Amino acid sequence: MVGDDVEFQIEDGDKGYILSMLPRKNSLVRPPIANIDQAIVATAAVQPEFSSNLLDRQLIALEISGITPIIYFTKTDLLTDQQRAHLETIAKGYRAVPYEVIFPEQAFDPSSLDQLRQLFAGKENVIMGQTGAGKSTLLNHLAPELQLKTGEISAALNRGKHTTRKVALLQVNDGLIADTPGFSSYDTLEIDYRELANYFPEFKRAAVKCRFRGCVHVNEPDCEVKRQVSAGTIMKSRYANYLQLYTDIRNRKPIYKK
Numbered sequence: 001m002v003g004d005d006v007e008f009q010i011e012d013g014d015k016g017y018i019l020s021m022l023p024r025k026n027s028l029v030r031p032p033i034a035n036i037d038q039a040i041v042a043t044a045a046v047q048p049e050f051s052s053n054l055l056d057r058q059l060i061a062l063e064i065s066g067i068t069p070i071i072y073f074t075k076t077d078l079l080t081d082q083q084r085a086h087l088e089t090i091a092k093g094y095r096a097v098p099y100e101v102i103f104p105e106q107a108f109d110p111s112s113l114d115q116l117r118q119l120f121a122g123k124e125n126v127i128m129g130q131t132g133a134g135k136s137t138l139l140n141h142l143a144p145e146l147q148l149k150t151g152e153i154s155a156a157l158n159r160g161k162h163t164t165r166k167v168a169l170l171q172v173n174d175g176l177i178a179d180t181p182g183f184s185s186y187d188t189l190e191i192d193y194r195e196l197a198n199y200f201p202e203f204k205r206a207a208v209k210c211r212f213r214g215c216v217h218v219n220e221p222d223c224e225v226k227r228q229v230s231a232g233t234i235m236k237s238r239y240a241n242y243l244q245l246y247t248d249i250r251n252r253k254p255i256y257k258k
């Protein structure tokens with residue numbers, strides 16, 4: 001995988017043999033990459049339309065792998081005032097989780113780009129997100145020398161055209177960053193439904209006050225997570241996405257091994 005560390009014996013110039021692969025710290029399936037510290041989740045505000053479900057699924061996949069997410073909203077320049085106010089409330093909710101959220105006043109304004117540069121210096125980073133979210137465009141603004149190819153959004157489908165076809169690790173300032181192909185759907189998570197809440201940091205924090213140990217925050221009485229959803233300190237959309245994923249994972253057909 002891109003990002004793997006190996007023992008390599010040089011024979012001739014840059015040619016040689018891979019002798020062994022060193023153990024992986026972590027890896028992701030989508031995008032396929034290993035040994036990552038941090039992920040920039042490129043999240044389109046519009047075109048394609050913002051999906052809290054897709055964002056939460058990506059965040060859970062990162063939490064499972066122990067990778068720190070940074071949520072970066074793209075295309076904020078295309079928002080109406082009303083849409084902007086709505087998404088800024090959402091951004092505030094994610095900051096309370098807490099996640100690092102960058103919501104540019106103007107697309108690619110210097111302060112948002114600087115904030116991102118500072119966050120990823122000295123680390124191995126990946127940029128991930130839906131096709132057409134603007135991953136390559138953002139990287140081109142961070143490091144214009146990259147000159148990555150970007151694609152128009154298809155007007156009929158209102159989504160990108162998979163301009164980036166493979167994962168590539170690039171040197172940007174003091175950090176490494178992988179540009180990755182976008183996706184149009186996201187797989188089911190390979191975890192037990194009873195563990196799901198552990199990958200919602202704000203649920204995990206609240207859970208110590210639930211009456212029952214092992215509370216999954218669905219039907220139990222005296223559940224602190226449900227209390228905080230009612231009080232508005234946990235986002236309703238996160239809880240709704242949790243319930244949907246919980247049901248999906250729970251109802252998934254078990255794989256019988258012979």
Ligand SMILES: Nc1nc2c(ncn2[C@@H]2O[C@H](COP(=O)(O)OP(=O)(O)OP(=O)(O)O)[C@@H](O)[C@H]2O)c(=O)[nH]1
Nearest residue numbers: 075107132133134135136137150151162163164182
């Ligand atoms: N208005 C506006 N357009 C943007 C912004 N970011 C990207 N775009 C446009 O969105 C389209 C898709 O951008 P890309 O950078 O190719 O998207 P990608 O996420 O790399 O796409 P894939 O390679 O298919 O995964 C291009 O036409 C960009 O010019 C933005 O912040 N504002």
Ligand SMILES: [Zn+2]
Nearest residue numbers: 210215217223
């Ligand atoms: Zn609970």
